[in-house]
Each structure stands twice: as structure tokens, then as C-alpha cells.
Amino acid sequence: MDVCIVGGGIAGLTLAYWLSEKGDNVTVLEKSSSLRTEGYMIDFFGPGYEVAEKMGLMNELRNIHYPIDSLVFMKNDGEKKYDIPYPKLRKLMDDKHFNFMRGDLESVLYKQVKNRVNVKFDSSPVSIDQDDDHVYVTLTDESTLTSDLLVGADGMRSSVRSLAFNETFNNSIRYIGYYTAAYIIDDPAVLSKTGRSFYTYSEPGAQVSVYPIRGNKVATFFLYTYPEQQGHVTQERAFHQLHEQFGHMNWIVPDLLKASVDADDFYFDEVSQVELPEWRNGRITFVGDSCQCVSLLAGQGASMAMAGAYTLAKSLENQTDLSTALAHYEQSLHSDIEALQRSARKFANYFLPDSWWRIYVRDVLTRASVLPGIRKFVNFKTVRLPQ
Ligand SMILES: Cc1cc2nc3c(=O)[nH]c(=O)nc-3n(C[C@H](O)[C@H](O)[C@H](O)COP(=O)(O)OP(=O)(O)OC[C@H]3O[C@@H](n4cnc5c(N)ncnc54)[C@H](O)[C@@H]3O)c2cc1C
Numbered sequence: 001m002d003v004c005i006v007g008g009g010i011a012g013l014t015l016a017y018w019l020s021e022k023g024d025n026v027t028v029l030e031k032s033s034s035l036r037t038e039g040y041m042i043d044f045f046g047p048g049y050e051v052a053e054k055m056g057l058m059n060e061l062r063n064i065h066y067p068i069d070s071l072v073f074m075k076n077d078g079e080k081k082y083d084i085p086y087p088k089l090r091k092l093m094d095d096k097h098f099n100f101m102r103g104d105l106e107s108v109l110y111k112q113v114k115n116r117v118n119v120k121f122d123s124s125p126v127s128i129d130q131d132d133d134h135v136y137v138t139l140t141d142e143s144t145l146t147s148d149l150l151v152g153a154d155g156m157r158s159s160v161r162s163l164a165f166n167e168t169f170n171n172s173i174r175y176i177g178y179y180t181a182a183y184i185i186d187d188p189a190v191l192s193k194t195g196r197s198f199y200t201y202s203e204p205g206a207q208v209s210v211y212p213i214r215g216n217k218v219a220t221f222f223l224y225t226y227p228e229q230q231g232h233v234t235q236e237r238a239f240h241q242l243h244e245q246f247g248h249m250n251w252i253v254p255d256l257l258k259a260s261v262d263a264d265d266f267y268f269d270e271v272s273q274v275e276l277p278e279w280r281n282g283r284i285t286f287v288g289d290s291c292q293c294v295s296l297l298a299g300q301g302a303s304m305a306m307a308g309a310y311t312l313a314k315s316l317e318n319q320t321d322l323s324t325a326l327a328h329y330e331q332s333l334h335s336d337i338e339a340l341q342r343s344a345r346k347f348a349n350y351f352l353p354d355s356w357w358r359i360y361v362r363d364v365l366t367r368a369s370v371l372p373g374i375r376k377f378v379n380f381k382t383v384r385l386p387q
Pocket of ligand 1: 008030036038039040041123124125154156158267287288289290302
């Protein structure tokens with residue numbers, strides 16, 4: 001089967017791997033000119049971890065993993081409030097857990113597929129048509145690609161959704177009230193103020209984290225509530241907003257904000273989910289954030305993207321015809337993803353509390369979560385992979 005995947009992120013590359021494993025002829029269209037390195041450190045566990053095991057990636061993932069000592073919650077004056085040793089947190093995930101930078105996972109996946117699928121960088125669809133037998137994609141260079149199946153793996157703001165589903169922009173995006181920023185600082189003075197842990201300071205509606213990464217650099221992660229969805233935000237406006245939201249804080253925060261102007265890999269985005277009522281239209285379907293974005297509040301975006309890709313590939317392998325396979329894929333995941341999205345929205349006030357009282361409750365629960373015997377009561381909502 002000829003398959004065109006739009007988007008070479010975590011979902012698109014994982015799908016490319018599994019389809020090429022089963023002998024499909026795969027083309028991946030990626031609009032960036034190369035792999036993108038932006039993003040923050042992700043917790044990687046759950047079904048994506050299982051998919052990575054099936055792909056034989058454990059050694060590669062161990063190499064990109066950061067052996068963070070602990071999760072340290074800070075006070076505004078730079079004193080430690082409390083800490084949770086990471087090994088105890090990993091126990092909650094039965095030790096099947098990694099922390100690594102989002103971009104590093106993408107690089108590992110790209111290495112798996114680059115010699116067996118055609119990854120076309122600087123390439124996007126400008127129009128998509130289909131008939132009973134094929135899908136026809138016109139690309140930015142005006143060439144046409146004909147395939148048996150087209151998969152939109154192009155993230156939260158999927159252009160495949162608008163081109164193939166005539167969707168008006170943002171129709172399926174549910175803004176859940178937060179903005180996030182992440183960037184890398186290459187400044188020894190800032191590094192000298194951190195240790196080997198992941199440090200977080202929270203105030204009602206605003207949270208900042210900082211942690212060391214390879215190359216003697218420091219990575220940051222900001223999250224704050226914002227009343228409305230802002231559309232496109234320029235980098236200048238984003239800096240301004242970070243100063244507005246975090247400028248009054250102490251600890252290391254003034255250094256982080258000062259360094260933002262010279263920062264590498266500046267990432268800034270709204271925190272939203274994607275709720276797509278139908279995941280398929282004839283020979284077109286979706287995978288990853290384009291149809292199932294759960295948002296960073298669920299803490300499993302990359303894991304879910306890999307789980308979705310694997311589930312789609314297995315449905316295509318095991319079902320007799322395309323239409324049945326796409327229906328089977330959607331039925332296997334759609335309602336579990338909706339449940340996960342609901343649970344992420346409920347969890348939002350734990351992730352970023354909106355009052356000092358809720359911060360207190362969050363702290364008590366976080367400390368309790370690693371007490372002996374608690375593991376059997378902790379149940380992460382997730383999805384099940386096909387056998
Ligand atoms: C640069 C970047 C940084 C991120 N940082 C964070 C972060 O810090 N925190 C967080 O929670 N999530 C972040 N995410 C989202 C996170 O990666 C996803 O939630 C998760 O990994 C699911 O991945 P995905 O492959 O479905 O979507 P994405 O990771 O969004 O990947 C989609 C891919 O499609 C490409 N693409 C988009 N439109 C087109 C088009 N028209 N034609 C061709 N290609 C297209 C994009 O360039 C991208 O490579 C980031 C995503 C990106 C792309």
C-alpha cells in the first residue's frame with residue numbers, strides 16, 4: 001500500500017516505522033526544513049513506552065534519558081519547600097519511565113525510519129482530493145502525490161483537517177485556559193544556581209520550572225493561566241507576556257527572564273485539546289495530536305501519539321479492507337482518548353493550582369503519592385494497545 005503521512009513529528013515517524021515494517025511504501029511530508037528541537041522535557045511512560053519496547057528502542061532511550069535526582073518544590077525566596085526523589089516517582093510507573101527532551105525522542109524515531117521511508121522536508125499539502133481508489137495531494141512545490149491512504153499527523157493545528165474536512169480553523173480545538181513557554185539557556189552563571197534536579201516554583205495560576213540538560217545548559221518550562229485564546233503570538237509578545245506573568249517572582253526567575261531574549265529553541269504555545277468528532281473520511285485519517293491532542297496537562301502527549309500510531313498500523317495490518325481498518329482504529333481509541341481528555345481537564349487545578357489553598361492541597365497529595373503502599377491506589381488513565 002502507498003501511504004502519505006503529513007507531519008514528521010512523534011506520531012508521524014512512529015507510524016512510518018510500523019507501516020514500513022509491514023512492507024508499505026511510505027512518504028512523510030514535513031513542513032520544517034529539518035527536525036525540530038524545541039520543546040520541554042517530557043515524562044515518558046505508559047503505552048508509548050510499550051510501543052518503544054516493541055520497536056527495540058530501550059537502549060536509544062536510555063541514552064537520551066536524563067537521570068534527574070528529584071523533583072524539588074521551591075519557595076519564592078529560593079529555599080527548598082520539599083522534594084520527591086525521582087526513583088520513588090518512577091516506582092509509581094513500575095519503573096517504566098524516562099525523562100527526555102521532546103526533540104531527542106523525535107531524533108531517535110527519525111533514525112529508525114530515515115533509510116526506509118521517504119521523508120520530504122520543506123513539504124506540505126496545499127490541496128487534497130480523493131476518489132474511491134486513491135488520495136491525491138498537491139504539494140507546496142506543485143508536484144502531486146498519489147497514495148492509497150493519507151494520514152494527517154500534523155499536530156494540533158492540522159492542515160489536513162482543514163483541507164480534507166473543510167474544517168474552519170480552530171473548530172476542533174478546545175482551549176483549556178493556559179499558555180506555556182520553554183527555552184534553553186546557555187549561561188554558566190544560571191547553571192551554577194541549579195543542581196541536578198527538576199526545580200519548580202508555583203504561585204496561583206503561574207508555575208516555573210528549571211532543570212539542567214546536557215552541554216552545561218539549563219532548560220526552562222513556564223505555565224500560566226490566561227483568560228482567552230490569543231491566536232498567533234509573536235516572539236516579542238510572548239517575552240512580554242512572560243515578564244508580565246513572572247516578573248514579580250524572586251528565586252532564579254529574574255535570571256531566567258533576562259536570558260529569554262538570547263534563548264535557543266524558544267517554544268511558546270497555548271494549552272489546548274483537539275476534539276475531532278470523526279477521525280476518518282474515505283481514505284483519509286489522523287494520528288497523534290491532529291485528532292487526539294490530550295495536552296500537556298495529561299502528561300502523555302508523546303506516549304499517546306506513539307500508542308495511536310501503533311494502533312492504526314496494527315488495524316491496517318489485521319483488518320481485511322481499508323474502511324474496516326480505519327473504523328476499527330477509531331473505535332479502539334476514540335472514547336478512551338475522550339476520557340483521558342476529561343480527566344486532564346479535571347486534573348488541571350492539581351497541575352497548576354489557582355489559589356494558595358489548592359497549592360497546599362497539591363503539595364500534600366504530591367508528598368503522599370510516594371508513601372509506601374500508595375502504588376496500588378494510583379491508577380493513571382491511559383489507553384490499551386492492541387495485542
Ligand atoms: C517543535 C515542537 C515543540 C513542542 N513542544 C512541546 C512542549 O514543550 N510541551 C508539550 O506539551 N508539547 C509540545 N509539543 C507537542 C508534542 O510534541 C505533541 O503533543 C506530541 O508529541 C504528539 O505529537 P504529534 O506528532 O502528534 O504532533 P506534533 O509534535 O505537533 O508534530 C506535528 C508535526 O507535523 C508538522 N506539520 C505541521 N503542519 C504541517 C503541514 N501542514 N505539513 C507538513 N508538516 C506539518 C510539524 O512541523 C511537526 O513536525 C511540541 C511540538 C512541536 C512540533
